[in-house]
Amino acid sequence: MRIVATSLLLLMALVFIGALQLEAQHPAWGYVVAFSEAALVGGLADWFAVTALFRHPLGLPIPHTAIIPNNKDRIATTMAGFLRSNFLIPKVMARRMRNMNVAAAAGRFLIREHEGDAVGESAMRLGLSSLFADVMESLDNDKLGGIVKSALRQQLTTLQIAPLLGQILKASIADGRHRPLIDSFILWGARTLEANEHLIRDMVHEKANTIMRWTGLDDRLANGVVDGLYKLLTEVADDPEHPLREKVEEGLATLADDLINDPKMHQRVADIKAEVISNPAMGRWIDGLWERGRTALLTAARDPDRSLSGQFSQSLEQVGDALMQEGELQIQVNRFARRTLVGVATRYGDQIVRLISETVRGWDTRTLTARVEGAVGRDLQFIRINGTLVGGLVGLTIHGILQLAKSF
Structure with missing residues (x-):
């Protein structure tokens, strides 16, 4: 835009010089001279005004120029x-x-x-x-x-975490979003049982008396306990209306209500939150969160189109x-x-x-000038262009009025 504004100013100068040479040949050239002369004056005046905001025009230390750097x-x-x-x-x-x-x-x-x-x-x-x-x-x-x-x-x-957690849990129960969590918990229980069968058998064996060990009843008891647990988990997993599931849902609903309304529960959650916040690990996490957030903001600002692409977008x-x-x-x-x-x-x-x-x-003056001019410089160049064209129109109008006055 600076090139466009300067080129328009130079064009007006060339038109003015050329029209002066032809002015005597026809009265119409007088209008061209008046337009180009006034446009040249208006463009130069606005160039000076725009330049004076950011630097000294032509490097001359004219008073009240380089306004932004000096202030x-x-x-x-x-x-x-x-x-x-x-x-x-x-x-x-x-x-x-x-x-x-x-x-x-x-x-x-x-x-x-x-x-x-x-x-x-x-x-x-x-x-x-x-x-x-x-x-x-x-x-x-x-x-x-x-x-x-x-x-x-x-x-x-x-932040009051307890009511927030209660509202989330209550909304999840109302929408049925808690059921996959219960299913996952059942699956986790089955895997845990499978991985720790030997612990249950060892426990039954240690608690059994000598007669049970001698007759092998301890092994049968252990098998019964393990098989019973497997059967219970299978029934709960296969039956969405299983009583144990209903008990779990009742417990979750009670927990949600306590989180929302029970002052004692609020205090317990607040105590846990205070312990977490005072933990040095939490301080390190907040430090890392700030660094990652700042880096992400800078990355997104430097390349917003790339950061807002793909799955993230x-x-x-x-x-x-x-x-x-x-x-x-x-x-x-x-x-x-x-x-x-x-x-x-x-x-x-x-x-x-x-x-x-x-x-x-x-900021040094060069940095401040570059940033401000980079933010609004395009509009400032439009001021130069408008000054050139408006000045030309004003000059043309004045010349026309003078010619009309002479004719009377």
Whole structure:
């Protein structure tokens, strides 16, 4: 676009020079001279204005040029203050997110990414992805990682796991999705029994008295126990209405109800969760989760089309469809997103603002200029093109008015 804008400016210069040579031959050339002259002035003025944002025009230290590089620190402070006062206030975030359907928006995004965009939208997505990757890499990994991991630990600490597990178990029982789990458990029991028959026989043999051993009754008893267990497992596996299955389902239903409503069960689950979170292994897992997540984000940002291909893309489409169609799921996801973001703003708002400000301040002027110009430069070149054409039309209009005035 810079080449197009500059070429148009040079074309106007050539037309102006040529029209000046022919102006005396016919009055119509006066209109061409007026158009090209005004277009040349308008194009040069807008070239100067656009260039002055990012650098000194022609390398000359003209006052009030190279605006962005010379005001880098002020831009960082203003950007950080704008985010803090307009986005990272808990009440503001809660109010703005109350009417936002984050789940549906995420679903539409995932489905659109799977189906593919138009060429222009794809190019814009690639540019934004590259800018996002640059920003991610420039941020202090230790500071940003500390914020993310602290937020994750805090969310895990405050999250009520017991009701969530109860709702999942209850929904699974209602849909019959627990039955394959029971079948797998029965199969596991049969394999375990087969692998440990000798332990049962040894146990019966040790508990039997001398007379039973002498008469061989211990072996017959052991065979009876083993055969009885095999028969029970076979009957339970073959009969979907077996009483033992009903007992298991009753137990699962009771467990689901306790997880949802029983305060004592809530406390037991919370105690287990606290022990898991305080375990050093959990800390290492969270550290690894952050590193893998950051690497995955950077990989996806650098090559979004490749990362959203194949089976992974199909999985994302299914997730997106569920987020758009399931009303109950949308409510849960939106509530979680709202609480999470408000919590992050409350606890880490100042740290996030400080991180952004320090990051922008740490950029060298060339990096800042390249990133800002790369993000909006195409539109700035359109300003030059429009300035050239609009200037020409204004010049043409003024020349026409003057000629009309002379005729009177």
